[in-house]
Amino acid sequence: MSTTPPPGTIGVGLISVGWMGRLHSRAYNALPLIYPELGITPRLVQAADTAQAGRDYAENVLGYKSTTADYHEVLANPEVDVVSICAPNFLHAEVGIAAAKAGKPFWIEKPVGRSGTETAVVEAAAVEAGVATCIGFNYRHVPAVELAKKLILDGQLGRITNVRGRFFGGFSSNPEDPLAWRFVRSLSGSGVLGDLMGHLVDLMHYVLGPISAVTASTGTYLTERPALPGSATTGLAPVENEDYANMLIRFHDSAVAAGALGSLEASRIAVGASSDYGFEINGTEGSVRWNFARMNELHVALTRTGPFVGFTTVLANSAFPEFARFQPSSGTGMGYDDLKTIEAKKFLLAVTGGPAESSNIHDAVASANVLDAAEESATSGAWVSLPVVAGSTAAFAK
Amino acid sequence: MSTTPPPGTIGVGLISVGWMGRLHSRAYNALPLIYPELGITPRLVQAADTAQAGRDYAENVLGYKSTTADYHEVLANPEVDVVSICAPNFLHAEVGIAAAKAGKPFWIEKPVGRSGTETAVVEAAAVEAGVATCIGFNYRHVPAVELAKKLILDGQLGRITNVRGRFFGGFSSNPEDPLAWRFVRSLSGSGVLGDLMGHLVDLMHYVLGPISAVTASTGTYLTERPALPGSATTGLAPVENEDYANMLIRFHDSAVAAGALGSLEASRIAVGASSDYGFEINGTEGSVRWNFARMNELHVALTRTGPFVGFTTVLANSAFPEFARFQPSSGTGMGYDDLKTIEAKKFLLAVTGGPAESSNIHDAVASANVLDAAEESATSGAWVSLPVVAGSTAAFAK
Amino acid sequence: MSTTPPPGTIGVGLISVGWMGRLHSRAYNALPLIYPELGITPRLVQAADTAQAGRDYAENVLGYKSTTADYHEVLANPEVDVVSICAPNFLHAEVGIAAAKAGKPFWIEKPVGRSGTETAVVEAAAVEAGVATCIGFNYRHVPAVELAKKLILDGQLGRITNVRGRFFGGFSSNPEDPLAWRFVRSLSGSGVLGDLMGHLVDLMHYVLGPISAVTASTGTYLTERPALPGSATTGLAPVENEDYANMLIRFHDSAVAAGALGSLEASRIAVGASSDYGFEINGTEGSVRWNFARMNELHVALTRTGPFVGFTTVLANSAFPEFARFQPSSGTGMGYDDLKTIEAKKFLLAVTGGPAESSNIHDAVASANVLDAAEESATSGAWVSLPVVAGSTAAFAK
Amino acid sequence: MSTTPPPGTIGVGLISVGWMGRLHSRAYNALPLIYPELGITPRLVQAADTAQAGRDYAENVLGYKSTTADYHEVLANPEVDVVSICAPNFLHAEVGIAAAKAGKPFWIEKPVGRSGTETAVVEAAAVEAGVATCIGFNYRHVPAVELAKKLILDGQLGRITNVRGRFFGGFSSNPEDPLAWRFVRSLSGSGVLGDLMGHLVDLMHYVLGPISAVTASTGTYLTERPALPGSATTGLAPVENEDYANMLIRFHDSAVAAGALGSLEASRIAVGASSDYGFEINGTEGSVRWNFARMNELHVALTRTGPFVGFTTVLANSAFPEFARFQPSSGTGMGYDDLKTIEAKKFLLAVTGGPAESSNIHDAVASANVLDAAEESATSGAWVSLPVVAGSTAAFAK
Ligand SMILES: NC(=O)C1=CN([C@@H]2O[C@H](COP(=O)(O)OP(=O)(O)OC[C@H]3O[C@@H](n4cnc5c(N)ncnc54)[C@H](O)[C@@H]3O)[C@@H](O)[C@H]2O)C=CC1
Ligand SMILES: NC(=O)C1=CN([C@@H]2O[C@H](COP(=O)(O)OP(=O)(O)OC[C@H]3O[C@@H](n4cnc5c(N)ncnc54)[C@H](O)[C@@H]3O)[C@@H](O)[C@H]2O)C=CC1
Ligand SMILES: NC(=O)C1=CN([C@@H]2O[C@H](COP(=O)(O)OP(=O)(O)OC[C@H]3O[C@@H](n4cnc5c(N)ncnc54)[C@H](O)[C@@H]3O)[C@@H](O)[C@H]2O)C=CC1
Ligand SMILES: NC(=O)C1=CN([C@@H]2O[C@H](COP(=O)(O)OP(=O)(O)OC[C@H]3O[C@@H](n4cnc5c(N)ncnc54)[C@H](O)[C@@H]3O)[C@@H](O)[C@H]2O)C=CC1
DSSP: OOSOOOTTEEEEEEEOOSHHHHHHHHHHHHHHHHOGGGOOEEEEEEEEOSSHHHHHIIIIIIOOSEEESOHHHHHHOTTOOEEEEOSOHHHHHHHHHHHHHTTOOEEEOSOSSSSHHHHHHHHHHHHHHTOOEEEOOGGGGOHHHHHHHHHHHTTTTOSEEEEEEEEEOOTTOOTTSOOOGGGOHHHHSSSHIIIIIHHHHHHHHHHHOOEEEEEEEEEOOSOEEEOOTTSSOOSEEEOOSOSEEEEEEEEOTTBTTTTOEEEEEEESOOTTOSSEEEEEEEESSOEEEEEGGGTTEEEEEOOOSSTTOEEEEEEOOTTSTTHHHHOSSTTSOOOHHHHHHHHHHHHHHHHTTOOOOSOOHHHHHHHHHHHHHHHHHHHHOSOEEOOOOTTOOOOBOO | OOSOOOTTEEEEEEEOOSHHHHHHHHHHHHHHHHOGGGOOEEEEEEEEOSSHHHHHIIIIIIOOSEEESOHHHHHHOTTOOEEEEOSOHHHHHHHHHHHHHTTOOEEEOSOSSSSHHHHHHHHHHHHHHTOOEEEOOGGGGOHHHHHHHHHHHTTTTOSEEEEEEEEEOOTTOOTTSOOOGGGOHHHHSSSHIIIIIHHHHHHHHHHHOOEEEEEEEEEOOSOEEEOOTTSSOOSEEEOOSOSEEEEEEEEOTTBTTTTOEEEEEEESOOTTOSSEEEEEEEESSOEEEEEGGGTTEEEEEOOOSSTTOEEEEEEOOTTSTTHHHHOSSTTSOOOHHHHHHHHHHHHHHHHTTOOOOSOOHHHHHHHHHHHHHHHHHHHHOSOEEOOOOTTOOOOBOO | OOSOOOTTEEEEEEEOOSHHHHHHHHHHHHHHHHOGGGOOEEEEEEEEOSSHHHHHIIIIIIOOSEEESOHHHHHHOTTOOEEEEOSOHHHHHHHHHHHHHTTOOEEEOSOSSSSHHHHHHHHHHHHHHTOOEEEOOGGGGOHHHHHHHHHHHTTTTOSEEEEEEEEEOOTTOOTTSOOOGGGOHHHHSSSHIIIIIHHHHHHHHHHHOOEEEEEEEEEOOSOEEEOOTTSSOOSEEEOOSOSEEEEEEEEOTTBTTTTOEEEEEEESOOTTOSSEEEEEEEESSOEEEEEGGGTTEEEEEOOOSSTTOEEEEEEOOTTSTTHHHHOSSTTSOOOHHHHHHHHHHHHHHHHTTOOOOSOOHHHHHHHHHHHHHHHHHHHHOSOEEOOOOTTOOOOBOO | OOSOOOTTEEEEEEEOOSHHHHHHHHHHHHHHHHOGGGOOEEEEEEEEOSSHHHHHIIIIIIOOSEEESOHHHHHHOTTOOEEEEOSOHHHHHHHHHHHHHTTOOEEEOSOSSSSHHHHHHHHHHHHHHTOOEEEOOGGGGOHHHHHHHHHHHTTTTOSEEEEEEEEEOOTTOOTTSOOOGGGOHHHHSSSHIIIIIHHHHHHHHHHHOOEEEEEEEEEOOSOEEEOOTTSSOOSEEEOOSOSEEEEEEEEOTTBTTTTOEEEEEEESOOTTOSSEEEEEEEESSOEEEEEGGGTTEEEEEOOOSSTTOEEEEEEOOTTSTTHHHHOSSTTSOOOHHHHHHHHHHHHHHHHTTOOOOSOOHHHHHHHHHHHHHHHHHHHHOSOEEOOOOTTOOOOBOO
16 A cells, blocks of 8 residues: 555555446545445546546546546555556456556456456466455355355255256347457457356355365357457357356355355346346255345245245345335335445455455455356366465454 | 535435434445545534434444534535435425525435425425425435336336236334324324325336326224323323225326326235335336335236246346346345335435436425325315426326 | 925936036036035036027936927926026026026026126025025135134124225227127126125125225226127127226125225236236234235235244145135145035035035025116215115124 | 058057056047047057956947957957057066067057167067057157247257256155055066156257167165065065156257256155156247146246346146147146157057157157166166167257
């Protein structure tokens, strides 16, 4: 952290002012309203974006004191104590490493790297610099997810037997949508694996513990798309990464869910799906189900016998972790943006030496390794084993 | 408005720093981030609360420049251009009238009065003062509700035939909860009528047009509750207003839904319900259903024949009014607080002479009149007719 | 009953071989398979239908020993012990009276009469003849409905506070469907009241007890339909009865649900609805919800506090009355036809002096009276009171 | 078929009078009522069961002319034209082979064999004898499933990209339930694979085409159960087969769904699940979802763009294959038993040389092979390839 910030005030630098950059900024602003007792007051210092519109928005709307086209300036700015890295995927690693080298704790959007290897380089840099990190794995913070995690840790579901996870979006289901960076391997790395499956894998790590092995298959179904206007090619250009992926998983013996099996799937071309991101976890004593499209609900079955076996649709209430921070009563829903406020809190707690609630760069590596393993397995047809990543916040058995 | 605010800046006064007062304040803060092009920058000037804790929160957390125990000071403050009235129900009318007299446009929480008569006095004061008003009828702003309204206005449901509305909460279902102000007629006026039914009536006015007559019944089922600690009585004290109300309704000939029938119900003691606030509207060509507990969904049926008759579960997307302001893509949910940001925008547009999107004091009268009529009908057993309230923003036929 | 049937064998006469006539016949056949211990074996003796196709079907498919165009022959047939009356509505009363006069116990489809008055004439005839009766109120027999009734009787929902019932169909939503008997007052009596609301009223009587008063409104929205081919008129002809009805209800002090309020609605033109027939009942300790479109489910909320408030989706299982007769395990669904098998059992138990499980002609009067009261109220605007109908099987308080 | 049955009459022999035996019998009885135009009249000739109670039921309730403890008598009975084999799993193969040798077409419950090998022996016997066969794969006949199949064959979902299937039951979730045959390898073969996954695999074959390869994992979680009363052991005895299985699948190039990927899972210990048997299929143009617990519904998404993307909940109606045979209108539900009536029809059509609608012994082999492959893969960790089984009714591309 830079030398003399006013007490409790933390200078924020932002790299890239897109959807995520704006949301990080709003989250910093919301933090002192939601968590006033922490005494943390983020101050928006400097934002970088190559686009003028982004810089204008940062200055005029978000209220950054200054802006720049060159993100290195942000990293060099002594008033900047922490950095949010919200650039396009292909810049994450580069910026993350630079941030570490500049000694700035960073909150970085997923996927950190286009591969486990690339992610590991960022990890090494962060470890060497000793900076706190936080990854944009925002689904962790949903109160219903946190409650599910708690029920599992407390043993209320008994021994975990299996899990079904899926992240299905339809955002790429239109074959007439052009060949954006998302579909190009050099820019994006994998397709739906990095884009959606990485979130799901992290959720599994967070709630159930480290995955020890996967066997996977992947497919590309909309194989060509119109080249982007202004690109070298005209006409149709090939989609270079997968639209769909599925995999079987196992967990490490150290995991809360040791011995459990499961399947994880992701699609970006699922017609009819809008953020159909969810999981179902079964244990010997109970089951839970959650879906992001109905984020404020947890479906719970805790009875095996008797007349009333079935799932109860429970709306988030004050028994759900963090919920009462945002809404006073059950049924009054939180929104997606609130998750980033929680994420900002966890990040700045990590930065200021508070309780370790935040995801970190090791979690990014852990997730990326699983995705790499999935790609390898999709080619080889074999199960691919995965070590436990030291430092990750996966749910370990007590 | 007070004389010389910096261009585009609007000085905000707040009366009462409870849940709603805090939410209004956050909404003012969010407004320039969500609607930057309006050039409106609210500035939190002064807040009043009789409780020290409220004043401390206003100053230290919300960032009001000053606070006071006496709301009159806020109204007299020349830096205050607009006022948010978030006091307990029994103060609304008094404060609203005082605000009008002070020439301050006000955004006031529901119910404005404990009766139509009381509400009409506030209306008269506001009209005389010529101040803009906005009522906390926040369900209007839900994108799915706005889309339902639009579909109806555009004729996509054909002629509206009937509606079922219900606002069911379980927040008073525990008979061991003490006799708070909510249950005392002098403080609260009616029970669930003013608390929940008023919202529902306003929604119906907003989406379907003015109600012309009602016949109603009401019931109190948890008839006694523990007296509040510190109150004169000990032991059990009687609940003075209704736990449940239902009514049949008709619409004015001028209403978009002229000729439609329907029923509206509200309960505060419904076991299992958490903000089960919703409606279903049928027309000769289509139907819609909405529920606040799944605020980001609209259920739509637009087909009468063929193999695929049924309701489609549609997640809010960029075709839903205002949605794209908050989230870029379908399935990423807005939260309740966002509704207040929209409400703040509508209010400040009204204050600054922009497009008339806001609810107003006439809407409060229109809703309160229906509640009075319901109470009268519950006693008399007869239908009670209602005039159209001039100036209301009900949905009139073109 | 006729003089000497072989022991345990009951001779069945059928009047009208439409959907219902065929279903009654199949139900008689199924009875000894489902309830073998009763020792009752229905034998299909004679069927009447004015249409040749109906008679052919009865003889060739259903296996009736003989058929006739004149239903009086069936009533006169000494081998016929009991009669199923499945004729069009306008014949019910006439045939019911004739059956009573012939001394034949009868199972008659709803609505028994086109009015309460007409129904009462049938009642008088049945009482005078001392014949057992059963009405086609088949929703009573749904295991989930029976369980709801049981939970209420056992006090598991506490004091009943309110109910919302609705029977919404879309079967008449197409304005191009011709003016069938359903839409003609002399043939059908009321519209959706007799067609659907009568079922709902009976359900309420069965589960909650006798309704003591109603206030109602009704509407016709598709006011004209193409005249039937072959009818006097050509072009469009007026629809003579209501498409939609709603009403507020109260219960008698003797009812299980004494003091409860509620609303009941019915529509035959609801776009998107397919047998959307259901109810929701709230009590001070719990709530239940049921819908025919998901007949094998009961939604139950029995918890007022704690983290897991909400409705549990329970699939019919062996704790649901009668379910185990049909299916061995939860989730394996019964169908609509099974309800008629239960109805046949209840009817023949009544005929043979077994336990009184069956609905009866007094229930038909009780339901018809409520419909008449609704029509009267829809004109007068006043609440209309209703006496308790002696002999009905409504749910009385213990 | 035996020599001289009366024209149109088919003599039925039944082996084992448990749940399935009774249901087969009722289905034979229902057939001429539902499909009268076929002119097929099953006659219940002889039933075999080792238990006296089963024989009594067959004779007294079901109406078989005679019974026996020795199933060979049924096979030898010249009046028996066709045989239903509803014995416990471990007898299926033995009885099936004997039936074939006796020249009797047979309708046999799943799983035919405890392995693919055992099933293939039955197949060989049936082929050699030239007898028609039908397998108890009853989920095929659900009208919503048939419509899904039709939509896919007609190309309305575009190219099929992926499928998620699951058959989750909770029937073995109680660890205190004793060690029935189901848990013993010599009696049952595999666990949930044979019990539930076999159904699911067949459904996939039927709707999407032949599976070409699988990689799987399996787990046993309730590893010990109380020994059956009267068994050699006392106390706890080990469960010998899997509680849970999941697998990734691929399809043959000849399949309608060639190129699609997917996952299939089955559990018998899922707390909260009651016949949670369903699938979700995505294609480039649309998606469908179905679940047995809501058998009469199909969820359909056929729109990729525009404001109304999402799943429509469609209740079975006359556009759904076979539905109109059972119910005249949408929303009036069929039950599980009706599926067996359809199955009986398909079987007897096959027996009498009618259209080839029935599943057959090759389908049983195809399904069993996949289960064997899953077991092999669960051990080896590798994908296991599967040939197309000649004669199966899998959904091949045109
Ligand atoms: N946590 C989550 O669930 C989500 C994460 N994301 C991640 O956030 C990242 C950003 O995504 P969005 O905000 O949706 O993208 P966006 O397209 O809205 O914004 C990207 C911004 O980066 C700027 N930019 C491009 N090159 C730059 C450079 N060299 N230096 C500085 N700025 C540059 C662009 O001008 C643009 O303003 C992505 O990596 C994405 O995967 C996005 C959405 C959801
Ligand atoms: N639009 C909506 O959906 C909602 C509207 N409301 C309405 O908002 C109003 C406030 O409700 P909440 O914020 O939930 O209540 P609350 O109980 O959280 O806050 C009330 C505040 O008023 C203060 N207060 C009491 N007497 C005062 C006085 N004389 N002068 C100044 N402050 C005083 C109290 O100290 C307290 O801080 C109510 O009228 C309620 O009906 C509340 C919740 C939802
Ligand atoms: N319980 C329930 O939920 C239901 C009850 N119903 C009731 O069942 C009754 C029959 O309805 P459906 O079977 O659907 O009608 P349908 O139209 O299928 O059959 C009516 C039959 O009556 C015959 N018929 C007409 N005049 C006759 C006469 N003079 N003598 C003998 N037969 C005559 C017709 O030829 C026809 O076969 C109606 O009153 C209807 O309200 C119908 C459906 C559901
Ligand atoms: N298609 C489907 O979805 C279903 C298929 N099944 C299958 O049906 C078969 C039978 O199951 P259930 O009817 O539920 O069993 P169950 O336990 O109800 O009946 C089995 C019957 O077989 C009799 N039996 C035993 N040994 C015999 C022998 N040597 N000879 C003649 N009879 C003998 C028993 O006495 C008993 O009556 C099983 O293979 C099962 O997997 C069962 C349920 C559903």
